[in-house]
Amino acid sequence: xxxxxxxxxxxxxxxxxxxxxxxxxxxxxxxxxxxxxxxxxxxxxxxxxxxxxxxxxxxxxxxxxxxxxxxxxxxxxxxxxxxxxxxxxxxxxxxxxxxxxxxxxxxxxxxxxxxxxxxxxxxxxxxxxxxxxxxxxxxxxxxxxxxxxxxxxxxxxxxxxxxxxxxxxxxxxxxxxxxxxxxxxxxxxxxxxxxxxxxxxxxxxxxxxxxxxxxxxxxxxxxxxxxxxxxxxxxxxxxxxxxxxxxxxxxxxxxxxxxxxxxxxxxxxxxxxxxxxxxxxxxxxxxxxxxxxxxxxxxxxxxxxxxxxxxxxxxxxxxxxxxxxxxxxxxxxxxx
Amino acid sequence: xxxxxxxxxxxxxxxxxxxxxxxxxxxxxxxxxxxxxxxxxxxxxxxxxxxxxxxxxxxxxxxxxxxxxxxxxxxxxxxxxxxxxxxxxxxxxxxxxxxxxxxxxxxxxxxxxxxxxxxxxxxxxxxxxxxxxxxxxxxxxxxxxxxxxxxxxxxxxxxxxxxxxxxxxxxxxxxxxxxxxxxxxxxxxxxxxxxxxxxxxxxxxxxxxxxxxxxxxxxxxxxxxxxxxxxxxxxxxxxxxxxxxxxxxxxxxxxxxxxxxxxxxxxxxxxxxxxxxxxxxxxxxxxxxxxxxxxxxxxxxxxxxxxxxxxxxxxxxxxxxxxxxxxxxxxxxxxx
Numbered sequence: 001x002x003x004x005x006x007x008x009x010x011x012x013x014x015x016x017x018x019x020x021x022x023x024x025x026x027x028x029x030x031x032x033x034x035x036x037x038x039x040x041x042x043x044x045x046x047x048x049x050x051x052x053x054x055x056x057x058x059x060x061x062x063x064x065x066x067x068x069x070x071x072x073x074x075x076x077x078x079x080x081x082x083x084x085x086x087x088x089x090x091x092x093x094x095x096x097x098x099x100x101x102x103x104x105x106x107x108x109x110x111x112x113x114x115x116x117x118x119x120x121x122x123x124x125x126x127x128x129x130x131x132x133x134x135x136x137x138x139x140x141x142x143x144x145x146x147x148x149x150x151x152x153x154x155x156x157x158x159x160x161x162x163x164x165x166x167x168x169x170x171x172x173x174x175x176x177x178x179x180x181x182x183x184x185x186x187x188x189x190x191x192x193x194x195x196x197x198x199x200x201x202x203x204x205x206x207x208x209x210x211x212x213x214x215x216x217x218x219x220x221x222x223x224x225x226x227x228x229x230x231x232x233x234x235x236x237x238x239x240x241x242x243x244x245x246x247x248x249x250x251x252x253x254x255x256x257x258x259x260x261x262x263x264x265x266x267x268x269x270x271x272x273x274x275x276x277x278x279x280x281x282x283x284x285x286x287x288x289x290x291x292x293x294x295x296x297x298x299x300x301x302x303x304x305x306x307x308x309x310x311x312x313x314x315x316x317x318x319x320x321x322x323x324x325x326x327x328x329x330x331x332x333x334x335x336x
Numbered sequence: 337x338x339x340x341x342x343x344x345x346x347x348x349x350x351x352x353x354x355x356x357x358x359x360x361x362x363x364x365x366x367x368x369x370x371x372x373x374x375x376x377x378x379x380x381x382x383x384x385x386x387x388x389x390x391x392x393x394x395x396x397x398x399x400x401x402x403x404x405x406x407x408x409x410x411x412x413x414x415x416x417x418x419x420x421x422x423x424x425x426x427x428x429x430x431x432x433x434x435x436x437x438x439x440x441x442x443x444x445x446x447x448x449x450x451x452x453x454x455x456x457x458x459x460x461x462x463x464x465x466x467x468x469x470x471x472x473x474x475x476x477x478x479x480x481x482x483x484x485x486x487x488x489x490x491x492x493x494x495x496x497x498x499x500x501x502x503x504x505x506x507x508x509x510x511x512x513x514x515x516x517x518x519x520x521x522x523x524x525x526x527x528x529x530x531x532x533x534x535x536x537x538x539x540x541x542x543x544x545x546x547x548x549x550x551x552x553x554x555x556x557x558x559x560x561x562x563x564x565x566x567x568x569x570x571x572x573x574x575x576x577x578x579x580x581x582x583x584x585x586x587x588x589x590x591x592x593x594x595x596x597x598x599x600x601x602x603x604x605x606x607x608x609x610x611x612x613x614x615x616x617x618x619x620x621x622x623x624x625x626x627x628x629x630x631x632x633x634x635x636x637x638x639x640x641x642x643x644x645x646x647x648x649x650x651x652x653x654x655x656x657x658x659x660x661x662x663x664x665x666x667x668x669x670x671x672x
Contacts, residue, residue, distance in 0.1 A: 099483055
């Protein structure tokens, strides 16, 4: 008689495959605080004393967030978890465990699922977040939902709403790389996935160490991750904080020309201003603490790109001094 | 300038509607331990000292779990949360907060969404579980995913795997009512939703008080909720516990004949044995503690339906003494 409760049905067999592939190391299991994983009605997890729990959830749907023909399955596995963990990074927290809801067509249960689980396992290990449980069903398109539990010291989480007048605005990394990577992928397919721009689109890295460093050193007044593009996300931060901002167009860390030789300067700039999926951090630092932000940290470039203003509205200031209104133009699934 | 960060985009407006409708009482908010809800990168929640966190997630998809033509939208709102909370009940825990992931077609954003949110709000209040956050996107079918955080005293959660030889097997309520309710709904539509069988299908009530009582009094060795039918779910419990069971066919609390006058005895019995969606609790009690289980508790009938055996396999024992093998025949989305 099988010892595992999930072997009683076809659904159970699938759960068993997921469990084996994605969550095999009891070491990670213990570290994450998981007491009971896949195979019961629910998972049990032990929060650590003095910490608050961060909860977040993200859709990752075939046809909306990825294309089966375009995106390698192991990238889908990596990215569905990485982007959910980016929300934990944006609060200054550390990931602990996640729930995977997966709906699969029959023709995705073989090799596609194996590669998906390999990508998911890689993300789970590298980003220290254990699979706690999930739900599976059959569907004609691949539907993925990831919910994450993370932790942060009580009172230390950085929200979007704390930005103050004169705060300096920073971003990590380079903006627009993922958008340019998507353009390359659309043009050439996934044959050269080692290209840096493609890597950024297919295997984004949530900035967990940076977020944690900013929160634990109390350096950031407001923070969020850049998932829908700078123009839309900065607008959200400003509205949440009841402030405005000036962004210095010349300071924006866009994709390097060497990497983006196939794109003209205007395309690179547009991608930097509006392109989504970068999962870099956008954060505000009080003017007096500005010098404490190094130019490089954890292998990441940190760039000051502007300043918070008391008056609402966001302006893009060119090196010439000319200022134009900088409106939200990022990814919004409900825009008509 | 709007104070709320979600008003910056069309997606933000939708989030704001969800927030207003589903989570308006700060009282519930405080009680649940929520420190930060909708509108930031993630939610913040304060677990209570000495408790473990219960995490669970559930799909609720148009075409798979509900039909838009058949199921009233407020039932979809109620049921998507209620069934996820049933997993918390099955561990002996209390719900705290939940994440809602919602994908909507444009034609469901009006009245359908209003009624859906009304049903969800009713469940959220009645079952004491606050909306913490979520994710929304556009899709041609309605896709729902609910993830829940609950709590239980450390070490007191009841799993599926603790059943021992000679334990008495109990169920709450009556089995098969939801299945018969679905049959009525398919035949007559949702015009008479006040019918008890329809209510059971459309507005199931997770047995949270009962689960908590069993766990806190240390009465149950194993427990799970009946979501996929007794035959499949009992088999899961037995496999998890490495035991078998005898079920006394004559003791099964099936739907009353008065309520089910449109169905013959065989249909009622089959629904009791295999019908899904009841969300009653199935639990095992050591023989010596059997007398401590009352016949009625919290307005619920509790019925002893069988006994755990050392030898694997489940038998259905007729009042005549005749025993037949009782195989899993409940809901399995992956069965071919």
